[in-house]
Amino acid sequence: MAVGSYAARYLPKLPSGRNTPPKSKRKVVVVTFGGGARDEETFAPGGQENIPELLHTLIPQATFFTRVMNRGILGHYVATASLATGVYERFNNFAAVCPQNPTVFEYFRKDRRRPASDAWVVAPSNGFNRIGESDNSSYGSGFGAGVVLPKLLLAQFLAGKDQSFYQHLLRDNYEAPFYTPALAGNDLDLNELGETLQLSLRDFSQHGVQLTSPDELSVFVALRIMQHYAPSMLWITLHDIDVAHAGAFSLYIDGIRRSDRLCRQIWDEIQSNPEYAGKTTLFIAPDFGRDGDDTVGGNGFQHHRTGDIASRTTWMMVLGLGVRENVVVDRLVQSIDLAPTLGAICGFTAQMSHGAPLPEVT
Amino acid sequence: MQPSKIKAADFGHYPPLARQLAIENLGILRQLSLVLAPLLLQEVSAYDWKFPAERQEIDAQFSYLGSLTPQELRDIMKPFAAIQVSSVLSDIDWITYPQVFSEQLSAALWATGQVEAFREASIQYVNAYHRLHPPLSPPVPRLTMVIIGQGVTIASFPLFRKLRPYGVYYSAIQPTNGRESLVRALTARANAHPMAYGHWCVDGGEPNEPVATGVTSISYGGLKKLRLAVVEKMRTLGRESGGPEGLQKMMRELDPSQFKDTDDATDPVMSRFRLSIFSEGSGTQFYSTTFAEWTARELFRRAQPLSALIRFAPRQVQLSFDEMILDQNGVVAVDPQGSLMDADIGAFYIWLNQRRLPENEKSVFLGWFEDHPEAVMIAPHGSPGTESHEQVSLDELLRSAV
Numbered sequence: 001m002a003v004g005s006y007a008a009r010y011l012p013k014l015p016s017g018r019n020t021p022p023k024s025k026r027k028v029v030v031v032t033f034g035g036g037a038r039d040e041e042t043f044a045p046g047g048q049e050n051i052p053e054l055l056h057t058l059i060p061q062a063t064f065f066t067r068v069m070n071r072g073i074l075g076h077y078v079a080t081a082s083l084a085t086g087v088y089e090r091f092n093n094f095a096a097v098c099p100q101n102p103t104v105f106e107y108f109r110k111d112r113r114r115p116a117s118d119a120w121v122v123a124p125s126n127g128f129n130r131i132g133e134s135d136n137s138s139y140g141s142g143f144g145a146g147v148v149l150p151k152l153l154l155a156q157f158l159a160g161k162d163q164s165f166y167q168h169l170l171r172d173n174y175e176a177p178f179y180t181p182a183l184a185g186n187d188l189d190l191n192e193l194g195e196t197l198q199l200s201l202r203d204f205s206q207h208g209v210q211l212t213s214p215d216e217l218s219v220f221v222a223l224r225i226m227q228h229y230a231p232s233m234l235w236i237t238l239h240d241i242d243v244a245h246a247g248a249f250s251l252y253i254d255g256i257r258r259s260d261r262l263c264r265q266i267w268d269e270i271q272s273n274p275e276y277a278g279k280t281t282l283f284i285a286p287d288f289g290r291d292g293d294d295t296v297g298g299n300g301f302q303h304h305r306t307g308d309i310a311s312r313t314t315w316m317m318v319l320g321l322g323v324r325e326n327v328v329v330d331r332l333v334q335s336i337d338l339a340p341t342l343g344a345i346c347g348f349t350a351q352m353s354h355g356a357p358l359p360e361v362t
Numbered sequence: 363m364q365p366s367k368i369k370a371a372d373f374g375h376y377p378p379l380a381r382q383l384a385i386e387n388l389g390i391l392r393q394l395s396l397v398l399a400p401l402l403l404q405e406v407s408a409y410d411w412k413f414p415a416e417r418q419e420i421d422a423q424f425s426y427l428g429s430l431t432p433q434e435l436r437d438i439m440k441p442f443a444a445i446q447v448s449s450v451l452s453d454i455d456w457i458t459y460p461q462v463f464s465e466q467l468s469a470a471l472w473a474t475g476q477v478e479a480f481r482e483a484s485i486q487y488v489n490a491y492h493r494l495h496p497p498l499s500p501p502v503p504r505l506t507m508v509i510i511g512q513g514v515t516i517a518s519f520p521l522f523r524k525l526r527p528y529g530v531y532y533s534a535i536q537p538t539n540g541r542e543s544l545v546r547a548l549t550a551r552a553n554a555h556p557m558a559y560g561h562w563c564v565d566g567g568e569p570n571e572p573v574a575t576g577v578t579s580i581s582y583g584g585l586k587k588l589r590l591a592v593v594e595k596m597r598t599l600g601r602e603s604g605g606p607e608g609l610q611k612m613m614r615e616l617d618p619s620q621f622k623d624t625d626d627a628t629d630p631v632m633s634r635f636r637l638s639i640f641s642e643g644s645g646t647q648f649y650s651t652t653f654a655e656w657t658a659r660e661l662f663r664r665a666q667p668l669s670a671l672i673r674f675a676p677r678q679v680q681l682s683f684d685e686m687i688l689d690q691n692g693v694v695a696v697d698p699q700g701s702l703m704d705a706d707i708g709a710f711y712i713w714l715n716q717r718r719l720p721e722n723e724k725s726v727f728l729g730w731f732e733d734h735p736e737a738v739m740i741a742p743h744g745s746p747g748t749e750s751h752e753q754v755s756l757d758e759l760l761r762s763a764v
Contacts, residue, residue, distance in 0.1 A: 046523065046524075071475075073472045073473065074472075088475075090473050090474075092469075243680070245644050245645065246644065246645030246648065246649060246652060247643075247644060247645035247646070247649060247651070247652030247655060247656060247704075248645065248649050248651060248652060248677065248680070248700065248704050249703055249704045249706075249707040249708070250697075250699075250700035250701070250703035250704050251680050251700065253703065254680075254700075293710075293711070293714060294714065296718065299655075299656070299659060299711065300707075300711055300714075301707075302644065302645075303644070307472075307477045307478070307481065
């Protein structure tokens with residue numbers, strides 16, 4: 001079944017509104033795949049076997065945008081920051097810098113006067129450490145999200161201990177595997193966080209056996225955050241797919257299949273956790289695609305360097321509260337539309353965003 | 363510096379053939395836009411280490427540019443001239459360091475949103491050039507043979523799915539001595555159509571005896587010393603580089619003279635090519651499947667071979683990069699099923715690369731599941747998207763196609 005074929009099953013089910021909680025009670029969870037996945041390996045006919053959960057469980061409950069264009073820089077940190085600000089950020093992807101424009105976390109916390117514990121980011125690598133807060137003078141310091149780098153959390157528990165058993169969970173950036181940016185600007189107290197989340201080395205020991213990847217670790221920590229803080233805004237960035245940069249197709253496919261399973265796990269938590277059930281809208285979107293097979297100058301799935309249409313175009317699904325089920329939207333939208341859309345749902349205005357709210361889900 | 367100011371003395375540090383070429387074409391270089399001149403010089407500066415097909419391409423570009431009237435040349439340069447270049451970029455000594463200019467231009471194009479404009483300008487330029495200088499035809503139709511699945515007993519997924527729509531899928535190949543058949547075919551072509559760097563054998567496993575005179579051989583196992591030396595460089599440079607761009611630049615600047623103990627440098631063209639596989643490729647340092655695919659991609663793009671035999675072998679299992687970079691000497695388990703999936707898409711990409719070369723419609727491509735009866739052949743006479751269940755040997759298959 002091709003992506004667009006869902007259009008034939010267009011079954012608008014408008015929310016009644018009577019049972020919709022006020023915006024002040026609504027929650028959003030955003031899951032991005034930092035490590036774009038192409039249509040060929042996901043929603044195109046040859047790729048559907050890799051995404052059984054997205055295809056059979058989540059899409060039937062979702063409004064699905066088939067053409068999401070990213071016109072910005074195709075590096076994972078800068079692109080994810082662009083999703084969070086609604087502006088195509090132009091900073092060096094590998095620099096340890098803040099976004100230049102306010103993030104949704106700042107809009108949300110300032111406009112809605114929410115405490116720090118109500119907005120969280122779970123991010124895959126050190127490079128994402130500054131994503132929670134911009135350096136915009138009207139927002140910035142004090143209004144951002146708490147950024148949790150699960151690997152850092154794990155590394156703290158492992159300090160002075162044998163780390164060999166956990167090496168597979170400590171992988172960093174696949175785009176630049178030999179470089180780890182210095183951490184700066186995130187004052188999260190890891191000890192306190194670990195205590196609050198009731199995490200211990202024993203926890204990691206017990207779960208580490210089953211956790212086969214950094215993304216599994218991220219979701220493990222994200223679920224703990226949901227259970228202990230129940231934030232209204234939670235942003236989870238998965239990254240295993242980006243192993244594609246090493247050129248091994250099977251590992252890239254493993255990453256997609258894992259992301260598919262983890263999205264289902266997050267959705268199940270939303271459905272079963274009383275703090276989230278019936279109050280939450282879930283967004284799932286790759287940050288961008290990867291190079292097309294036919295693009296001269298690229299090497300297909302391996303990188304996202306050519307800026308071709310395949311690397312710029314991806315999809316987004318939205319499900320949960322206030323979202324019509326089994327609806328396909330084929331019009332072209334932009335990845336920077338996400339930030340104002342979150343604003344429309346959560347009751348803030350992403351005033352500096354260059355995107356537009358998506359009326360199909362707001 | 364603007365191209366109009368270029369002088370012959372500026373090329374004093376270029377290798378001999380590159381210097382001569384640049385000086386001979388000084389008049390043309392002076393008329394190019396600031397965006398295009400450094401990119402062309404990037405190719406010229408490495409002329410001495412280019413394959414014959416690449417040299418022909420550079421020569422033809424100068425021939426094309428030299429055939430244009432001044433007005434035509436200005437028209438061709440217009441889209442490049444419209445790209446805004448900062449003074450930081452124009453101040454780079456791009457004659458001496460065209461690679462540095464190229465990298466910084468690329469970053470600037472992304473940052474200023476001019477990537478699309480540059481892509482369009484490049485496509486227009488290449489199309490205009492090819493209209494007057496069509497690519498050279500090969501003396502015989504090309505033959506590419508890809509062997510996948512070494513060490514796999516049963517494939518856990520249908521093979522050659524991406525290739526089947528373009529050719530004939532065979533389910534009853536007689537696999538006995540299949541590899542020997544393909545090596546024989548390669549050798550016969552190398553003998554019948556001798557051509558420098560025209561016939562290649564790429565092996566993702568251990569090295570075999572040299573295939574034949576006239577066949578250029580390269581293997582993952584055979585380059586182990588060089589590969590480990592490059593990984594060691596990555597380890598040390600990674601700490602000094604200050605970031606990924608810095609590391610990439612340092613890796614690209616590696617010179618074969620730094621690896622004398624680990625690589626036979628009797629052929630400077632091949633010496634640079636071998637090093638580039640590890641210093642410019644991503645993942646080639648650790649995964650043999652990536653090595654085989656990337657090497658094939660590069661040799662098709664650069665050497666434009668008449669014949670190629672590429673064999674995939676099992677790669678190591680996935681480990682963290684830290685683990686891989688710290689210990690490449692230990693014994694590591696292999697992942698045959700994952701490697702088969704890598705090789706299956708690798709075969710498709712190799713065919714795509716063959717398809718980009720001139721007179722592709724006459725080319726022959728064969729993919730074979732090693733020691734098994736499955737194969738796919740894409741050839742002029744085959745009916746795309748069909749299947750054959752007839753018992754046939756690889757010898758017979760090749761005879762019928764070539």
